[in-house]
């Protein structure tokens with residue numbers, strides 16, 4: 472079905488109410504590789520309930536924790552085969568720190584639908600408030616639907632965040648586990664692209680690839696640990712573009728440039744000729 476952008480853009484996707492416990496937060500952090508050194512007090516802030524702190528990227532899984540089916544790419548005016556879709560970009564803006572347990576309501580809408588010729592980019596947003604009515608976070612995502620462009624929509628602008636020309640202030644190498652995607656899917660993203668070799672091949676990949684949002688969390692944690700002394704509390708927002716795939720088990724190399732009030736970040740796969748993984752990534756502090 473061709474995309475009907477007039478119907479899709481601005482469509483109200485309704486409200487969902489969801490809740491989470493400290494167990495969900497612990498599982499999420501473990502699925503990002505937290506706790507690899509259980510003797511490190513700083514790791515225990517992610518992996519043990521005493522002094523538990525919630526990584527802001529938990530916002531991306533909290534509404535979906537109890538989903539057990541693959542996601543459907545259907546919005547008003549849009550219906551796309553899941554095998555054609557990859558995650559394009561992600562932004563989370565926190566309005567206050569995420570509590571270790573809670574109940575919240577998210578209201579979602581389609582923000583924009585862009586026609587890139589060879590692909591469509593669908594941008595959606597969820598605004599989340601606590602059950603006492605306080606704004607908790609706003610998360611904006613885009614998905615890149617290969618072969619779905621050409622529907623006559625606008626192309627949109629490309630606002631790039633280029634890192635400075637100087638050498639990065641910090642370079643971080645972070646491992647991922649071969650079973651990382653199999654763990655991460657338990658946080659509510661059961662897309663078979665990340666687990667099923669046949670589905671991955673049908674989507675044009677040699678093997679299952681890692682969830683973009685897993686990389687998003689792994690890199691946020693690595694940057695938080697190295698530059699914010701493993702303290703999530705100052706983080707106000709984290710945004711990134713998924714510039715290339717990650718294979719579960721491969722190393723990630725993250726370069727960080729400090730700027731006033733923000734960190735600029737890029738991530739590559741050093742064992743695949745520094746293939747880009749994340750670009751345009753920015754962490755801002757409150």
Ligand SMILES: CCCCCCC[C@@H](O)CC(=O)SCCNC(=O)CCNC(=O)[C@H](O)C(C)(C)COP(=O)(O)OP(=O)(O)OC[C@H]1O[C@@H](n2cnc3c(N)ncnc32)[C@H](O)[C@@H]1OP(=O)(O)O
Nearest residue numbers: 542544557558559560587615629662682683713714715716
């Ligand atoms: C409702 C629920 C739905 C389910 C959601 C899915 C949930 C998850 O399970 C799915 C996943 O996690 S998939 C894994 C994570 N994502 C990825 O691995 C994608 C990695 N990126 C790529 O492969 C390429 O960059 C690629 C393929 C994205 C683009 O590469 P190219 O085709 O070479 O594109 P390029 O020629 O560079 O650019 C064309 C135009 O598109 C814009 N663009 C590029 N990358 C983008 C991206 N990542 N996000 C958004 N837009 C992007 C470019 O800016 C360009 O537009 P313009 O010419 O106007 O500047």
